[in-house]
Structures are given as C-alpha cells and as structure tokens.
Amino acid sequence: MAEIGCPGSSTEGPGSGSADSPGALSPSQRELLERCLHALNHAKNDSHTLAALLLITRLCPAAQLDPETLQRIFEAVGLDLPARLLLTACRGVESAGLPAQELISLAAALLAALSTDSNLLPHPQLLSTIPLLLNILENGQKHTEDEDESRSADAQTTFTTDEPLLSDCYQVLNAVCASEKGPEQLLSRGAVPALCRAVIKKQTLSKEKALPLLGRLLSSGVRTQSWYKHSSELLSLLRNISQDFSEASNEARLEMCSRIPLFLPPPGVENENTDFKEIVGHLWASLRPLVQGKIKQEHLGAVLVLSACLLDLFGWESVGNPKFCCLLVNRACVEVRMGLEEPPGTEISLSLQNTLTACYRIMEAAMEQACTSDAAPKQTAISGLSLQQSRQVLGALEEAFSAEIYYLKQVEEASYDDPFVFATFRCLCAWLAEETSCLKDDVIKLLPFLIGYAKTHFNGGEKGLAEWMSKMSISNTAHDRTWSRDAALRYLLPALCHLSAEDEPRRELLCLDAPALLVEFLSSGWDTIRAQSGTEENREPSLETCCSTLLNFTITEPQRVRSDPCFVALEVLLSEALPVLLHKPRLQVLAAYCCTLGLMISRLKPASAVSVDAAQRRWFSSVLQFLRMVLDCSQVSVQWDETLELHRLSLQALSGCVLNQPWIRTLMRDQDWLRSVCCRLGSDSQVSDQLEELRRALEKQK
Template sequence: MAENGCHLIPEEVPTPQHPPSTEPNAAEGSISDPSGLSPSQREVLERCLHALTHAKNDSHILAALLLITRLCPAGQLDTGTLHRIFEAVGLNLPARLLVTAFRGDDSSGLPPEELISLGTALLAALSTDASMVAHPQLLSTVPLILSILENGPNWTDKQTKTLGNEAQSGSGSQTGSATDSQTTSSTSTLDEALACDCYQVLNAVCVLPQGLEQLLTRGAVLALCRAVLKRQTLSHEKGLPLLGHLLSSSIRPRAWAKHSSDLLLLLQNVSQNFCRVSDQDRLEMCSQIPPFLPPPGVESESLVLKEIVGNLWASLLPLIQGKLSQEHLGSVLVVSACLLDLYGWESTGPPKFCCLLVNRACVEVRMGLEEPPGTEISPQLQHILTACYRIMEAAMEQACSHGAVSHPAQIQTAITGLSLQQSRQVLGALEEAFSAEMYFLKQVEQTSFDDPFLFATFRSLCAWLAEETSCLKEEVIDLLPFLIGYAKSHFKGGGKGKGLADWMSKMSISNSSQDGTWSREAALRYLLPSLCHLSAEDGPRQVLLSLDTPALLVDFLSQGWASLRGQSGKTVTRDPSLETACSALLNFAITEPERVRKDPCFVALESMLSEALPVLLHKPRLLVLAANCCTLGLMIARLKSTSTDPVELGQRRFFSSVLSFLLSAVQSGQASKPARISALWEEHWEEAGELWRLSLQALGGCVRAQPWITTLIRDEGWLQNIFTLLGSSGRLPDQPSQDALEEVLCAIAKQCPVCRKDISELVKSVSCGSLQGLPQLSRILVE
C-alpha cells in the first residue's frame, strides 16, 4: 500500500491497540471540554492534529492517529475534532488499510490483523458523524466489515489457504503442529473491541435514510445470519438485534426471497434457544421471535418451518395458561398472532388452548379500548392490541364457518375439534371485543383519521362485519356514518396518509390483503364486504343511501376500471374489491329503483359499464368482473322507460357485448345430451353462474322496457346460436339455468312476433333442438 510513493514503515508505527478510556487525574485540572480532556490533554491532542494535518506519508499519519486514539477514545471525540481528522485523513486511508489486509499484501510491513484493527477503529470513529457515514467510500467498506464479523479471525480465503499450505509443507511432528495451529486459528474468536468497531459502523449505516437498502444490497442479512450461526464474537449480543431490526423493516420480504435457507436455519437456532430455557426466561425472550419469522406465504410448504412453528406453540402453551404480567402477556400475544399469520390454527394445540388464547386476546382488547373518552393508548399497547386483532380475526373465520369445511382455503384456519359450544363461546367473546372496538371508534374525531392505530381498529372491525352483521345490529347502524366518513375521507384524499403509509410498511402483523403498502382506497376496500351485506338489509341500506354511498362506490369502481383498462395478457390482475363493489351496487339497483332512476351517479355508472364490458370480453382473467358488469348494467337498463329517441351507440355496443358474453358461457354437448358450461366459464362457474342466470332474467326485463333490443337480437343471430348450442336435448345442464334461459326467451317471444316466428322455425329444425325442457315457451308459441 502506498501513497505519494511512500510505504507504511512498521518501525515507526507502534502496534495498534484499543485503549481504555483515558480519565484526567486531579493534578491535571478540571475537565475543560465536552470530550472530557484536561487542558494538557487538549494541548497534546492539538499537536497530534497538527502532525496529522501536515503528515508527509502514511507512516506519519498512522503514528498521529494512534496517539490520538490512545489519548481519547473515538466515542468521546467531539464533532469538530472528528471533522478535522476526516479532513486530514479522509476515508481513503482506513479503506486502504482494510483492502490491503484482505489482499494479504506484504508491502505494508504490518500484519493483516493490525491493519484490520486500525482500519475498523478509524471507520468506527468517523461513523459517529452522520455526514461521514453516508460517504460512498465508507459504504464501500461494508462488505469487508461483514466478512470480518462472519468469518472471525480468518476473514480472507488467502489466510485459510496459507495455513493449509503450511500444514502440507511440514513433516512429522511439524505437520501435526501446523494442523493444530490451523484448528486453533479457525476456532479462535475475534477481538471484542474489533467486533464492537465493526458493529458501530453497521449500526451507523443502518440509521441512514437509505441505510436498510445499503445493508441489504451489500449482503448484511446473509453475513450476520451466518455470524450468529457460527457464534462469532458479539454476534448474539449485537448481530442478532441488528439482524432483527433489518428483518422487521420493509426489506423483510426481499431478504427472505434471497436468503430463505439461511434465515430458516437462523430461525431454527433462535427457536431452539427459546424452547430450551425456563418459562420465566422464555417470557423475556418472546419479543425476540417475531422479527425472525418469515412473511406469510414464504416457505409455507417447508416441513422444517412447520416443525419450528409447532415447537414454538408447544412452548407458548404453558405461558398462555399461566398468570402473566401485562407486559409479558402482550409479548406472548404478539408472538401468537405472528404464528397464526403463518399457518392459522394448524399445530396450535388442543381446542381448549385455542379458546383460551382467543379469550385472552378479547379481554385485552376490552381492557385497552373501554377506557373513558380522551384516554391516550400508549404505542406499546397499540402494538399489542393490533396483535389481538389478528388473533380475533383468525378465530372469527373459524367460529363463523363452524361445521364442514366448504373450501380448501379454510383448512389452515380451522381449530380442529372445536365443538359447537366452544364455537359459541368464542363468538360471545368476539362480540364483546368488537363492541369495544365500536365504542372506541365512536369517540374518534376527524383530526385523528391519519392515526395508524385507528386504521388497524377500523380494519379489524371491517373483518368482523364482513362475516357477521346480525349481532349488534343497532350499534353497527349507528356507526355507519363514521365508517363511511372514514373510508370516504381517505379515498377522496382528505387525509394525508403519511403516518399510515409509514406504519403499513413497518407492520409486524401482516397485511395479507394487499402487498403491505398504503393506498388511499385501502380503508374502503376493507369496508366493501360489509357494505355488500348491509346494502341488502332495509335498515342499514337507508342509512347508506343517506350517506350517498352509491356515489362513493361508483367512484371507486370507475377508478379501478381506469387502472385495469390498460392491462392486457398476463399483466391483467384480478381485483376482487371491484367485484364486491359491483355486488353492493347491484343490491341498490334491485331494491331501490327510484333512487337508481334519479341519482346522477347511476347515469355515470351506466356509461362506464357500456365502455368496460366490450373490453372485458377480451380479458378472460377478468371474467367474474365482466359477469358483474354485465348483470349490473342490465339491472339498471331494465328500469329505463320506453323511448322513441334514437339508440345511442354506447347502448347498442353494450347490449351487443351482453349477447356475446352470455352466449360464451355455453357450449354444445354430445348428441341427445344437455349443453355444457364452456371451458372458459367452468373454472369460475361457482362465482359467475348465478350472475349469468340473473343477467338472463334482467335481459328479459330490458326487452320489455326497450323493444329495440329484439331487433339487435335478430341482427346478431342470437336465437339461432342459442338453439344450436342447446342441441337436440334442448336443455342446459342445471334447472336454475334452464329456467333463467326460458324466462328471457319467453320475454323475447312475447315482445316480438317476428322473433316468435323465428323460434318456431328453429324448433322445427332437427339440428336446433326441441321444446321439451321449455314448457312455458311452448305454450306461448301455440297461442
């Protein structure tokens, strides 16, 4: 290593050490500056700084630096002194010291460990200043520092190879001696002061605005993980907390995506330590577990992870059953919520234990929220209550779906062996806890709408309302103005959402509905399922109408369509929230015809649907949304009065798309067999089948209200296509679909004599089927 042609001269440089703090004695006078230096020490420091500034080569610089470190530890240097050192030395020297050591360059004349020790000491000192730690040259040393912490004294491959060569070159007892030396070196520990300096630099980088990204891209997660597994110096005391901080941040998903196998080994190590200790020590360690758990869905098929989770539950069982302090109970509930995020109730334990866990979470929510108005909830309690919300949500999913599992997705949330009585007990505890949530939300002022904990409580209540709207009905109706107002405020941009955005990116309890980032429509998305239920009931629906809820839903649907419109092929992503919004609007269209005829938002909705359906026909991944749009558009159109005005192009295009869309659901069966559901629709028939039948019924209503549609039906050859698909059996695969088809055919035959004649001729054709399965239509044709 050279600078200005000068090499490091070891004779002039004492061996670098990490001295203890220098304390002035009484003879040296009182402390005269913030660093704790006496006047005489300050005078020596100034001489060293002068020598440092005017050094002519690396040897002089090192000598001055070593004197400074002996005089005053890095942590006690004031900012001004640090800047003077930085200006004199810069980050070039410590970086070169590390590089020289790692390369094993002998030109320096100093052993690599001494270069490493001095280089890291300098970096640690400089990193105490934020402006210095952000310097690109300091950041470039992070991989070297990580290598030191991961590998201990054997930080380079060159050292290991050298030791191996020495072992091979010896003979007899000399060979044995070299081998012993290698073993000793490989198992020796890193100097603790050196490890402290390394962690000082990493922690300083971590707090930078982009520090987490800097550490992730430079391999910090993997290196720290392996350092802990190897039990390197201070890896558990300093490395594990730093790693926990990294894995609790927004980089968590990417860290697991890149290093899942190593992180799984680390989690196994952490969980084993947790399971081995006594119950009391385990309580103290509970907070250490959540950061090291993978995000939900990651490694979900791993048998190792399932075993780890099962062991953790077994260790938590006696804790939850015991008497705990408020602090310890909170930690246990947080861990439990995180484990439920991974596998639901699978491997949790016996039903009695699961019920106890839910009950403790519900009691905690009641105690935390049922406080007098104006009571401030501490951040720590908010964190605990958020975990309780997740436990309640998991319990509600099971209790509300008691009995046979109707969908494979419910299996992982099932509390195996939960009796009907236990299910009722769980629902009772949940009802009281959600009542407490409503009590809390009633006290909220609009100025608090950006509070992350308020959003967590709102989200929890929405999850309950999506499953259960019959309990506490009056309380729910009374709360509707707040719920709609809160969702509308965020959707319309009334709240800045900055606090929510930060919170959503750092949540320790997962947000499984989306990607964990905040968007202004998030609150409305969580509310939509309950609006779908509430809009079907007379009392809540009237309140929703008074709050102009249809207009809010139309705005949401229009915004969602604008986002989807530009997507194509494999980029198309299904958004169930848009389908739910359609369902809620469909309830209004069915039950409130006068409101639909008069409210301008439904005119805008009809225009949007006329634009959307023709496009959705060519997006097979969005078939369920297309079925919703088709049904909703027809339900609105059937309410229109007969008009002699020319048909608008948009209307004609919409109904043409409707005819094509409805036809696409059916394909010809085998000879004398009923028609079949087409391959395109079969995958989604459970969701879209009822919408298809409802659309046929609504089309019949449109034919009666707008006779011009029968002309379009004839022009499109729709009747001929239908009877051709029905085949010789003249039937659809199920009776409800057959009844819906017959209803629309009867409406067409009654409204249009020409169509009635067409149907008669089609029936006489051998290839087009019969009327055996259409008795009402048969009677109309003979009239």
C-alpha cells in the same frame, strides 16, 4: 493496542458517546491535540501518520472526538488509510513496523470513530471494509485474493478477536445499518449470512451485538429479500433461537418473546419448508405454558404479539389442541375489551396499541371457525373444535367487537390518520364481512363513521396514514399491493354487500349516499383496468363486490335508481366497460356483473318506441354477444358456477327490457339470437326457465 481508543466499547451507534470531548481538555492537552493534528496533516509516510494517530487516540479516546476533530482527521488521512490498514492486516503483512494484530485494532478503531459522522457512512471506502469486518466477527480469519483474483496458498491469517476490536467492528456495522440505505449496503455485502454464522458459532459478543444488529436489519426494508437470498442461514439461526427459547426458564422466555418475531420470515416465504414448520411447532410448544400461565401485563403483550406472528405463518395447524386455541382467542378478546372499553378521551399508549393490533390478528384468525353456521358447518380453521367451544369463541369475539364499535364511535375526523384507528377499522370490517346479524343495531349506528372514514381516505383527504403505511412497508415483492386511497373502502365492501341486502341498514346507507361512493370506486377501478391494456389482467374481487352491492340497491330501490344521478353515470360506465371485458377471460365474472347490473338499470326505464342512439345499440349488442358466448356449452369456463345466477338475472332483466324497449326485439331478430342460443343449450338447460320467459316477452312484441 489496548490503550488505543476503542469507540465500539462505549457506543452502539452514530452520534453516541461520552460527554467528554476536546472542548473539555485542558489548555495544555488542547495544545498537544493541535500539534498532533498538525503532524497528521504533514506526515510524510505511514509511520508518521500512525504515530500521530496513536497520540491522538491516547490523548482523547476516539469515541469522544467531536465532529470537527473527526472531520480534520478525515481530511488528513481520509478513509483510505484505515481501509488499507485493515486489508494489509487481513493479508498478514506488517506495516510501519506494527504487527498485523495491532494494525487491525487501529484500523477498526479509526473506522469506528469516523463512522460516528453520518456524512462518512455512504463513502465507498468505508463500505468496502464491511466484508473484512464481517469476517473478523465471524471467525477472525480471512481468505484473500490478489488484485488479479489469483489465490495464494498462505493467504489465510487468524487474529485474536478481543472484545474491544469486536466492539469497534459492530460500531461500524450498526452505524451503517442506521443510515438511509445502510440495510441494502449490508445485505449486498453478505452481512446476513456472516452474522447468522457468528451467532450459531457462539462467537464473542454475538448474542449481545450480532443478534440485535440482525434484528434491526431484518426489520428494515430488506427483510423479504434477505429471506429469499439467505433462507438457509436464517432458518439455521431461527432453529438456534428456538432451541434457546425451549431451554430457557419461563422468566427468560418472557424476555425473549419480544425479540423472536424479528427473526421470523414474512408470511409465504418459507411456508412450504418442512424444517420451518417443525421450528414453528417447537416455538409453540415453548410458548403454550406462557399463554396458559399467569403473566404480568408488561409481558402479556409480547406473548400475544409472538402468538399472532406464528399464526400468520401456519394458521392454527401447529398451535395446539382446541382447548388451548380457545384460551388464546379468549385472552386476546379480553385484552381488547380491557384496552378499548375505557372512558372517552383515554389515550391508548403505543405499546398497548401494538398489543391490541396483535390481538386483532388472533381474532381474525378465529373468525372462520366462529362464524360458520351450525346448520351447515364447513371446513373449520381450528380442527376438532366442539360446538360448545365454537359458541364460546363466538361469544368472546362478539364482546371484543362490541368494544371495537364502542371505541370507533368516539373517533373524530382529526384522528382518521391514526394507524391504530385504521387497524381497528380493518379488523371490524373483517368481522362484518363474515357476520352482520350480531350487534346489528350497533353496526347501523356506526355506519356514518364507517362510510365517512372510507370516503375521507378515498377522496384523498388524509395523507398521513398513506405516508405512514409507505414508510412501514417492508415488502419488496412486486405482487404486493401498496397502500392506496381506496384501501379502507376495499375492506368495507364485503360488509356493505351484506348490509345493502337488508332493509334497515340499506335505508341508512342511502341516507349516507353510499351508492355514489360505490360508483366512484367502480369508475376508479375501471380506469385502472383500462390503463393496463396489453398486460395480463388479474381478477378484481373488490370490483365484483362493489357491483354486487350496487345490484342490491338496483333490485330493491327502483325509485332511487330512477332519480339518483349516480346511476346515470353508472350506466354510462357499464356501457363503456362491457365491450372491453368481453375479450378478457380472467375478468369474466366482472363482465357478468356489468352485464346484469346494466340490464337491471335498463329495465327500469319507461316504455318507449322511439329509436335509440348508437351507444345504446352498441351496449345491447355487447350484452347479446356476452350472453351467447357464456351460454355456449363449448365455451363455459370454470367460472360458470359463480356466474350462473348472474346469467339468470340477466336473462330476466333482458325480458323486462324487451317489453319496455321494442327495438331490442329487432336487434335480437337480426342476430337470430334466441334460436341460436336455444339450439346450443337444449331443453334441459339450467337457464331454460329464463329463456322461456324471454321467448314470451318477444312474442308479446309481435
């Protein structure tokens, strides 16, 4: 059947093909085509239909049929015929006098031609052929079952899988994969394990066509699901790829670097698998000579991207010795400087953006080591790194982050939707979360951009980035946080917490009205917690960091607190939140922040003997209840160490509130609060000094 049109041999996806078409046929050929189509429409049996189809494919190869002709063929025979031919051939039954081998070739050619019409791809009959096509690609034989699911002993047929037939099968699968829900259709029909086995068995065309198809499938939205369902087959495939990578020449390895990341699992999926850890170690062993050698710019990007992907999986554990780790970080930092320190207005190509984003990930992975204090070293990410090497890494990082600051200073609001701008912003925020003493002047000058960027996204002013993030997300796990309008602000919060504790940057933040933005964020987060009533809550580190930043402002800027309306709104929010948080054990740290922050604001109110409203009374009742609950030794939780300093501040602030608002003493006396707490804790309490200060404040009000 070699003379039958074989669309898979000349096309890889829907809509591709030769420029030749029925429109380029001579009048006599066009007339013959019409006669064949007429015969096809009036065929009385499969023999007549097959004869007409053979004539059509000989007259005009299937890949060159235009959409109108394809539609007419579909209307005449539908997808039922090729699907039926394929199933018949797989069962080893001849039809219309044709042997099974020729039937399967004709069926695959028809399906390949029809698959070029995107409207036919979701058709159930075409999708039903996918398992049969996969079986042909994997091994050319099929175990079938009768419709009643009874298995026959002779229901196995082996076919000669020549390249034209295989190309037609791949054409159909590629076309389905490119359709809207194609990856899900292929996954549910066993495409991933079948294609993996085809590659491992070194079947014909598997390297040329099966691997690229798998790459497209695994870079779609079914990536995580594929790894959860077929981790064994995918690990075997990755081991096979790793072996090829190790045996290849350096030049061939450079070409392979751009493809390997497609076949790595999402971080966290296989991290506990010792076989996978071994595979990653082998990949690093083959990758190290490329990082250490001289690489052309056109290949360096792929090497750094693969390095970043491997770092995402196991950190520095399998990378290599400290000297190599320093070299990798240095190469990433140099690339960032070269890419970003261009004259204003220079456009960064998409390929360079991809490379720089990978460099950002390498830089972030190095931060834990580089930002540790020399005086108090902690567990490092790169084991065995000397002090000199650590300082070298820190120096390289400083230069790279200086380049990021230089780049971000040039960004205008019209570019806030650019994903690369967000990647640069996020990387810089990760640095600032660890280190704010370096480049301090430059960071302060950049604060208007950082606050403006976070505020713009938080207020929903830029929709494009959110849409892009949603489109690019390939994770199906329920616990993953999807992109939200507060994402940029969440990344910035740790830096704001550090900067708000220092005079100069705090003054700049006040000029930018940062407290109001933080109160809005806290209010939004509280609305989310309240909406989750009845569900199991999780700890909210971003809200805790937001409270900590507001606490810095409250302690250091009392006049601003007294005059800024946002702190009035904050006080109302805290009075509403604390009574609810009392009963959420997993949110105890957030409750401690709310309690401390509310008391710090209350102590700044002028002295007054006037009676208070019910809302204030409920707030202070909740405060006393919370402090008694966590100070009770029988109820101290694992979060006690995290909240101890907050409780000390709360007790100090409560003393100030008692002095300014005498009615609180009455409330405490009615609850016998102080005696009850002191009896529980004894004299050696970690907060005994604060309790003594509170006792003296109460004595003054007698």
